Amino acid sequence: MFELLGISPQALFGQLLIGLINGSFYAMLSLGLAVIFGLLNIINFCHGALYMMGAFVAWFALKHLGLGYWPSLIVAPIVVGAFGMVLERSMLRHLYKLDHIYGLLLTFGLALVIEGVFRNEFGASGLPYGIPPTLSGGQNLGFMFLPNYRAWVIVASLGVCLATWYVIERTKLGAYLRAATENPTLVQAFGINVPRMITLTYGLGVALAALAGVLAAPIYQVSPLMGSNLIIVVFAVVVIGGMGSILGSIITGFALGVVEGLTKVFYPEASSTVIFIVMAIVLLIRPTGLFGRAH
Amino acid sequence: MADNLARDTRPVAATTAAPMLEVKDLNAWYGESHILQGMAFDIRPGEVVTLLGRNGAGKTTTLKSIMGIVGKRTGSVLFEGAETASLASNRIARLGIAFCPEERGIFANLDVRENLLLPPQVRPGGMSVETIFELFPNLKERLASQGTKLSGGEQQMLAIGRILRTGARLLLLDEPTEGLAPVIIQQIGATLRRLKAEGFTILLVEQNFRFAATVADRHYVVERGKVVDHFQASEIETSVDKLRNYLGV
Ligand SMILES: Nc1ncnc2c1ncn2[C@@H]1O[C@H](COP(=O)(O)OP(=O)(O)OP(=O)(O)O)[C@@H](O)[C@H]1O
Ligand SMILES: [Mg+2]
Numbered sequence: 001m002f003e004l005l006g007i008s009p010q011a012l013f014g015q016l017l018i019g020l021i022n023g024s025f026y027a028m029l030s031l032g033l034a035v036i037f038g039l040l041n042i043i044n045f046c047h048g049a050l051y052m053m054g055a056f057v058a059w060f061a062l063k064h065l066g067l068g069y070w071p072s073l074i075v076a077p078i079v080v081g082a083f084g085m086v087l088e089r090s091m092l093r094h095l096y097k098l099d100h101i102y103g104l105l106l107t108f109g110l111a112l113v114i115e116g117v118f119r120n121e122f123g124a125s126g127l128p129y130g131i132p133p134t135l136s137g138g139q140n141l142g143f144m145f146l147p148n149y150r151a152w153v154i155v156a157s158l159g160v161c162l163a164t165w166y167v168i169e170r171t172k173l174g175a176y177l178r179a180a181t182e183n184p185t186l187v188q189a190f191g192i193n194v195p196r197m198i199t200l201t202y203g204l205g206v207a208l209a210a211l212a213g214v215l216a217a218p219i220y221q222v223s224p225l226m227g228s229n230l231i232i233v234v235f236a237v238v239v240i241g242g243m244g245s246i247l248g249s250i251i252t253g254f255a256l257g258v259v260e261g262l263t264k265v266f267y268p269e270a271s272s273t274v275i276f277i278v279m280a281i282v283l284l285i286r287p288t289g290l291f292g293r294a295h
Numbered sequence: 296m297a298d299n300l301a302r303d304t305r306p307v308a309a310t311t312a313a314p315m316l317e318v319k320d321l322n323a324w325y326g327e328s329h330i331l332q333g334m335a336f337d338i339r340p341g342e343v344v345t346l347l348g349r350n351g352a353g354k355t356t357t358l359k360s361i362m363g364i365v366g367k368r369t370g371s372v373l374f375e376g377a378e379t380a381s382l383a384s385n386r387i388a389r390l391g392i393a394f395c396p397e398e399r400g401i402f403a404n405l406d407v408r409e410n411l412l413l414p415p416q417v418r419p420g421g422m423s424v425e426t427i428f429e430l431f432p433n434l435k436e437r438l439a440s441q442g443t444k445l446s447g448g449e450q451q452m453l454a455i456g457r458i459l460r461t462g463a464r465l466l467l468l469d470e471p472t473e474g475l476a477p478v479i480i481q482q483i484g485a486t487l488r489r490l491k492a493e494g495f496t497i498l499l500v501e502q503n504f505r506f507a508a509t510v511a512d513r514h515y516v517v518e519r520g521k522v523v524d525h526f527q528a529s530e531i532e533t534s535v536d537k538l539r540n541y542l543g544v
Contacts, residue, residue: 191388
């Protein structure tokens with residue numbers, strides 16, 4: 001069959017794997033964006049910059065503190081998440097009652113500032129970050145070679161996405177979050193400290209981005225612009241999935257990664273635009289996105 | 296039976312105790328509009344008190360001001376002697392005041408069970424879920440439904456039921472009978488009498504004074520953001536014309 005199509009199975013599965021890897025990052029980033037948008041009503045344009053910060057914290061911790069990959073998986077999200085909470089407390093919280101455009105402009109400005117600072121410090125070229133020794137090498141699956149680290153990224157990202165989904169959709173804490181997304185005033189009038197919940201939620205969304213950044217560091221290089229390259233695609237994913245839908249962003253993230261990978265095999269010319277074509281079609285047919293509800 | 300109990304215990308307890316809630320010179324604004332203009336009234340522990348008044352008189356705004364969810368408010372709201380007028384709404388709720396909004400506020404993203412269990416316990420001694428199901432058997436059968444898929448009456452029961460668990464002793468109920476069928480209104484009336492018998496203190500907003508008369512000890516009439524008249528339950532029958540005039544019915 002592969003011969004018929006003139007495509008080698010190696011190429012097909014190789015691109016499928018790359019698609020799943022990219023999809024892992026799309027899913028984790030769009031999930032954070034969805035959670036943040038749902039509760040804060042803010043389109044967090046600096047999400048890519050915070051993802052980049054996650055990768056840089058890991059790189060810095062390794063180079064200057066001797067802190068390896070595994071501790072960084074925990075430390076970087078905490079550090080960047082805390083930074084996010086400071087942003088929320090000091091700036092974002094003044095914008096909740098205003099139109100989306102203000103939040104978008106502020107976070108866009110923040111992204112430019114953060115990326116500018118990092119570019120100034122570290123230059124625009126990428127810095128290498130090695131694969132952790134425990135995950136070097138790979139498996140020969142017969143039809144393809146599967147690098148261990150890439151398999152780990154897919155599994156880890158899927159696990160983190162499902163855990164986040166579970167917390168939001170199936171726990172008491174998640175019920176507070178969903179309720180506050182709908183009617184924060186009433187939730188607060190029941191005795192919940194909603195402003196604090198908003199800060200923590202932003203921190204959580206940002207921590208997810210930072211975690212994605214650490215996972216990405218050994219695959220892509222660590223560079224100040226790694227986030228801005230990715231974030232445009234992630235926004236398309238969010239629009240396709242539907243703003244604010246948790247499960248929607250996870251499924252759409254992985255699915256579009258795969259679609260992109262397959263396009264590279266069958267019609268490489270379109271591979272960098274296919275997501276935007278899908279976005280245009282979805283917007284024409286379902287303006288609220290595949291999983292979105294009308295606001 | 297609960298009815299008799301409620302009526303018998305009322306006057307003695309009600310007239311002697313210090314107020315549970317004391318509202319003095321309360322003013323509130325939505326943007327530039329000055330809505331509450333010197334609202335003043337009080338409620339003693341165990342009483343059921345209504346705010347009656349026409350559309351737009353400021354009844355809902357009064358409840359929201361007590362709860363701390365209007366834009367701007369001044370004046371004094373003492374709950375069990377403590378000033379709450381400058382507290383955030385979550386702090387006010389934690390003192391033991393619970394709010395059932397006019398639009399019911401059932402969450403569409405939550406199922407009935409989650410809606411029921413959402414408000415956190417603010418004081419010990421809240422009603423058990425079993426007792427709530429005994430009051431509102433319908434809820435028990437609909438636990439897995441999406442909150443907003445319930446009928447209007449069931450949503451109202453859910454909105455009342457969920458604040459009974461919290462241990463709050465003062466309930467602010469905003470037009471719980473609005474738009475409901477007569478049998479459901481009766482059921483809600485019976486529930487309110489039962490709650491009173493169990494010692495809850497209730498501030499009830501109503502437009503339907505016939506319904507209000509079946510549950511309340513006292514009635515305040517609200518007009519243009521302040522209290523303009525006050526009736527004991529016993530005075531209702533002799534003041535029907537006056538009330539009709541106030542309420543425009
Ligand atoms: N969010 C708001 N913004 C601006 N004005 C408001 C707002 N809510 C209420 N108002 C105005 O405040 C006044 C009092 O409203 P309120 O809802 O307290 O009346 P009400 O007595 O509860 O009436 P109803 O019986 O219709 O519920 C009305 O004139 C109303 O138009
Ligand atoms: Mg009202």
